[in-house]
Ligand SMILES: *[C@@H]1O[C@H](CO)[C@@H](O)[C@H](O)[C@H]1NC(C)=O
């Protein structure tokens with residue numbers, strides 16, 4: 001199984017490197033020393049952008065803790081360096097991407113991203129590890145992440161095992177976020193919050209999905225049959241026990257519990273030139289959520305000319321900075337009333353940022 005998987009991924013990888021190499025290198029000047037590890041090119045920093053924070057005095061404190069000893073799984077915790085004792089801060093629960101195949105909270109890529117985001121957003125963060133599919137296919141990543149979320153929730157009464165969370169986590173302001181496969185997992189956390197055991201007193205204020213990894217048998221605008229065939233095969237390797245390409249794990253539109261997702265607000269980022277053709281899936285997710293009857297506030301932010309997880313590849317680019325600013329604003333926004341359909345407290349249409357972001361808000365999906 002491992003061999004088949006590696007060959008397939010290598011095949012995808014080679015196909016991609018040919019097709020998307022010019023785009024990627026033009027955008028991010030990623031050094032072209034590809035090795036055989038899948039997806040590595042997406043996560044490699046260029047020389048100029050990857051050096052994490054400017055002004056090292058704001059680099060947050062971080063430390064690793066084991067949250068699931070059974071599988072030796074850890075999370076990396078972050079808090080702002082200047083957090084006062086017992087100062088309550090929003091809590092960011094972060095789930096890394098990497099197609100369920102690769103990635104870790106301990107990678108330089110994620111560590112640098114979390115450092116800068118924690119510093120800018122002034123949050124306490126938990127960036128989790130989960131088992132990748134070479135160790136255990138889906139739903140293991142979901143179950144592990146759920147265990148991590150429950151571990152976080154065990155700090156609700158400020159008497160959990162981890163002092164940083166006891167002191168700083170504001171459970172009225174919990175945000176769950178992930179990129180790519182991590183965003184797929186984030187959605188599953190929202191489903192589990194609605195359908196599995198109730199975590200008394202625990203709720204998610206907002207969901208932040210970057211380039212979420214979803215798919216389905218029905219092709220959307222910009223999705224090709226060739227790539228969809230790859231996705232079918234890839235998904236079989238990721239999730240041999242699922243019901244296929246329209247399994248709710250991959251296609252939330254097919255989930256009868258969609259309207260019950262356990263969060264109040266949604267923020268989705270997509271990119272026009274997403275090499276996995278995931279742009280439309282982010283829009284589709286938001287649309288299907290609205291159609292399901294879920295009535296929270298949502299925004300979709302679509303970056304022209306950008307690629308999959310561009311914001312991780314070059315932290316200092318203009319668009320990466322804009323993306324983080326949107327997250328920071330979203331997390332720290334004063335929301336008028338969490339129980340009704342919410343409006344942003346600020347009208348973005350007058351913002352200079354507005355012109356630089358191609359589309360914000362709602363649109364009807366186009367059929368090919
Ligand atoms: C547990 O995982 C850590 C990395 O997260 C590793 O350094 C350590 O060797 C592992 N321990 C065991 C017993 O496998």
Ligand SMILES: *[C@@H]1O[C@H](CO)[C@@H](O)[C@H](O)[C@H]1NC(C)=O
Nearest residue numbers: 136138139140142143144196
């Ligand atoms: C994952 O969690 C589900 C629901 O709690 C459970 O039924 C299933 O057995 C778990 N799977 C694994 C592989 O742990």
Ligand SMILES: *[C@@H]1O[C@H](CO)[C@@H](O)[C@H](O)[C@H]1NC(C)=O
Nearest residue numbers: 303304305306319356357358
């Ligand atoms: C950044 O975003 C703007 C507006 O969406 C776009 O025109 C531009 O091409 C993007 N930058 C890059 C480097 O792709």
